[in-house]
Amino acid sequence: MNTKINIAGVEWKNPVTVASGTFGSGEEFSEYVDLNRLGAVTTKGVANVPWAGNPTPRVAEVYGGMMNAIGLQNPGVDVFCERDIPFLRKYDTKIIVNVCGHAPEEYLAVVERLADEPIDMMEINISCPNVNAGFLAFGQDARNVETLTAQIKKLAKQPVIMKLTPNVTDITEIARAAEAGGADAVSLINTLTGMKIDIHRRTFALANKTGGVSGPAIHPVAVRMVYQTAQAVKIPVIGMGGIATAEDAIEMILAGATAVAVGTANFADPQTAEKVVEGIEHYMEQYGIEDIHDLIGGVRE
Numbered sequence: 001m002n003t004k005i006n007i008a009g010v011e012w013k014n015p016v017t018v019a020s021g022t023f024g025s026g027e028e029f030s031e032y033v034d035l036n037r038l039g040a041v042t043t044k045g046v047a048n049v050p051w052a053g054n055p056t057p058r059v060a061e062v063y064g065g066m067m068n069a070i071g072l073q074n075p076g077v078d079v080f081c082e083r084d085i086p087f088l089r090k091y092d093t094k095i096i097v098n099v100c101g102h103a104p105e106e107y108l109a110v111v112e113r114l115a116d117e118p119i120d121m122m123e124i125n126i127s128c129p130n131v132n133a134g135f136l137a138f139g140q141d142a143r144n145v146e147t148l149t150a151q152i153k154k155l156a157k158q159p160v161i162m163k164l165t166p167n168v169t170d171i172t173e174i175a176r177a178a179e180a181g182g183a184d185a186v187s188l189i190n191t192l193t194g195m196k197i198d199i200h201r202r203t204f205a206l207a208n209k210t211g212g213v214s215g216p217a218i219h220p221v222a223v224r225m226v227y228q229t230a231q232a233v234k235i236p237v238i239g240m241g242g243i244a245t246a247e248d249a250i251e252m253i254l255a256g257a258t259a260v261a262v263g264t265a266n267f268a269d270p271q272t273a274e275k276v277v278e279g280i281e282h283y284m285e286q287y288g289i290e291d292i293h294d295l296i297g298g299v300r301e
């Protein structure tokens with residue numbers, strides 16, 4: 001049985017990774033999960049300098065998932081390179097580093113710093129607010145996405161995955177812009193912007209007022225967007241959003257995802273990604289599927 005996939009020349013042993021920000025940088029989860037079993041580990045977002053994140057409270061529970069406004073707290077790329085990359089290198093898995101910034105210069109500084117590091121791929125989080133565009137997220141403007149992708153591709157030595165926000169009118173337009181800018185792959189979806197009000201305190205549940213909704217509640221939205229995006233671009237699509245079981249992951253693959261990421265489900269059960277790998281293998285056995293490629297985009301019309 002073949003579960004190997006290849007994205008821009010990088011071969012993963014299976015199509016399963018973890019979603020950025022839900023698995024730390026691997027170390028805190030390595031006690032519970034055999035990282036060697038995962039196709040890739042995707043790290044939490046890293047910026048050119050340390051970010052403190054947003055004021056608390058910054059997480060809340062909602063029906064079928066959670067909301068967060070962590071604000072991309074991170075130690076900065078220098079600490080990340082010294083501490084987290086050597087740890088992950090000890091495992092037989094691919095390393096995808098998630099990159100964030102408030103302005104193109106900030107993204108480019110991280111990409112340049114990572115260029116000679118032993119990592120396999122970069123994932124660019126374009127859900128960050130752009131200080132030069134009235135804090136509209138980079139990923140909400142197709143022209144910005146194309147320009148930023150092209151700038152990053154000039155400096156990057158590893159394949160570049162552009163991570164799309166679902167908070168747009170037409171995600172396929174943004175995906176096409178990333179492809180036109182030279183992206184090697186796109187990943188989707190990031191969180192959907194939501195709001196929760198604590199009626200007893202009569203105030204917002206999150207200090208930031210709004211936050212990103214994730215977890216099983218967003219899964220059908222993610223499957224729809226992955227399907228539409230896979231139809232719209234030729235580059236590989238990495239699907240995520242509410243995957244909690246192998247069945248959810250297979251749905252995403254049938255919709256057109258070459259690979260999938262497990263996010264919020266890691267908080268409830270840190271072994272979810274490993275169980276998804278096993279569940280996909282079991283499904284392939286059950287239906288006599290020899291090659292994972294026979295499932296990718298295989299939904300019947």
Ligand SMILES: Cc1cc2nc3c(=O)[nH]c(=O)nc-3n(C[C@H](O)[C@H](O)[C@H](O)COP(=O)(O)O)c2cc1C
Pocket residue numbers: 019020021022044045068070072098124125163189190191213214215216218240241242243261262263264265
């Ligand atoms: C607590 C938390 C932190 C996150 N941090 C990041 C991040 O640093 N960079 C990023 O691109 N996405 C981040 N995300 C988004 C996830 O990677 C993922 O796209 C989203 O949560 C949907 O998947 P899920 O429903 O399986 O969690 C974060 C999500 C959560 C819940």
